[in-house]
Amino acid sequence: MDRPNIPGQIGYLTLNSEGAVLCSGGDLENDEKTAVVLQSLIGLAHSRLDHKAFDQDFKRLSVVFDDHAYVVCLSNRKVHIVKRQLRAAE
């Protein structure tokens, strides 16, 4: 794997600014469906939120399920998506 340094990581995706998959691995290998969904989710979140209520941008978007979570962040004009396994204790 290209980026093993995140605890509980079981898959990753890196998208460019146009939504194309640059690299991927683990559970999310070539998972363009997830890429499209999460990409549109950050656009949707942007259009739904009242910007007057927040005076700053967000650093991370998390989609949390019972046993796993997708975390999305933007860096260097690339969208980084990591799928993380949640520990049972959490």
Added chain:
Amino acid sequence: MVKYSVCAYFNNQIVPVCFSDDILNRNPNDLPKKTDEQSALTRILQETATNVIDVAALDSHNLQQHDYLDRVKSYNVKVQQVLTANKASLAPKLKTCILQDVPQPDKVLGADLLSLDDSELISSSVTAALNAINDIKVDHKEDLVVPFGLGLNC
């Protein structure tokens, strides 16, 4: 010199077939015709040469490994320049993005996830809000359509 021309009478039109000058020039010496032919040939050759990419000739340039690396470097620099110049037009999707650009993605991605308590709090408040919204009812008391001015007229 008397010029004459051979014409053909065709379909009520006189069509010239050949002129006297041509015939006179052609017969005495073939030299001018030959040079014409050669210049035409060289012209064809030149046109073909400009239109054809000669792969074998390209090979003779023989780029060295470091030349390739230098080119890769300079092309990358150029691409970066163009990208930064057209940043706005190239990333329309990211313009409508809720996320801000962070320098170290691993740090943000690796940070602790939402605690269970917090997510439970969020779920319960959202459920409560949803229930509240569903509870909104219109309490119908009066007629929606009320006749105006009827009392005055009568």
